[in-house]
Amino acid sequence: MKTNKNCVIRLSRYKNALYRLKSLGFVKIFSDNLADAVGVTATQVRKDFSQFGISGTRKGGYQIDDLINNLNRLLGKDEIHKVVVAGIGNIGTALLNYKGFEKESIKIIAGFDINTVKQNAAGEIPVFPIAEMENFIRQNQIKIGVIAVPDFAAQQIADTMIQAGVKGILNFAPMRLHGPENVVINNVNLVLELENTIYFANAVIKTGVVGQLTASAQPDGV
């Protein structure tokens, strides 16, 4: 089966929407409601579910609890994913402080920095010297790393992480990282996101319409 990035992103969105709907008291849901909540078509919802072997009942729609369980299983939420962060500056600190990862079965278990001022082995989430990162990753069998160091240090940190066994990297440094084929590197480039927003906002300002953009052109969910 072929998997496609947009599809996986939608699964995550479905899951988030379902949590919200559940908290509102819903117990079951139909493809068109969910589609509305997420901003796609009902067919797309059913196709996505079908693709991943999730099925509802022909008249009763989908049980929200079942759906959430299924999505969590597909998205690997049946276990807690341990993550390390390299570079405890502005972005790194923001991530360490953020409380919203827990409920997604994500746990940042340590930070690493070159600057002794940032280091604090006794913190709620400990921050260790960067030199200890490789060993730590190995010993704790960490598979996911976040890179929040300046761009000039990013590739080296990535290499170390990969060397130690990391298979997925979320990179905030504004540059393309290189790695072997069997490591996933996801770049979040905030400058680019802002640039992009500006571009489309200008397009709207100039033309007065969003209609000139293709459907997928809308930067996001509007």
Place this chain on the structure above:
Amino acid sequence: MKTNKNCVIRLSRYKNALYRLKSLGFVKIFSDNLADAVGVTATQVRKDFSQFGISGTRKGGYQIDDLINNLNRLLGKDEIHKVVVAGIGNIGTALLNYKGFEKESIKIIAGFDINTVKQNAAGEIPVFPIAEMENFIRQNQIKIGVIAVPDFAAQQIADTMIQAGVKGILNFAPMRLHGPENVVINNVNLVLELENTIYFANAVIKTGVVGQLTASAQPDGV
């Protein structure tokens, strides 16, 4: 002409790669070099340029300086874009501290927060009470706003921004914001990015290959 989000993102990437190549001493470039640098095919580069009316010379490739100028013009870099940030917490502070926006003609001119502790009208980038945001946006004709407040406050802040004339919003709150058709809302959901990285990393771990994923499935540039 139809414009497409991915295409615009690629334009930004080309531009970034070109700056790097220029700093390495390159003066002209061929579509295949640039393609390599960005991680797309040479045809794609030429198609994109062609689409936006950028042309090179049949044997000499493209002049990097011309290309950068063209891309900057297309991306609206001929003027400085003023941006305000609502919510000067972890993320908001990171953005205010970041020095990398300037060289992209983006200038964060003010922050706004509900918490008096965060306010500081005398800072390099001043932080004002949130109540003053609407007026400030109007008076300074700000078109772009960043939302970095907790999710429960996000929609209200968005409404105020839009009310005051903002046409593009970069939203960090993990929720879908609603707005009129002629306002662009770009959601950056960091939890989702991490989830996604984890999903694809797991796929790699389980199957040993990325080959099962379609081209666009690779979360990013690898």
Place this chain on the structure above:
DNA sequence: TATTATATGTTCTTTTTTTCACAACATTGG
């Protein structure tokens, strides 16, 4: 238990995006 209304699952189309292939043409070197 039969009927009916209704939402799913899936096939078939349409649209969008990417890649292929090559003619056109600029540069370089004789």
Place this chain on the structure above:
DNA sequence: CCAATGTTGTGAAAAAAAGAACATATAATA
């Protein structure tokens, strides 16, 4: 000045993604 070389620009083809339509199963109802 001409041929050889090599890169662009683009129409045509292929691939991928999204959407429409509908046959089919099933919950509700009588």
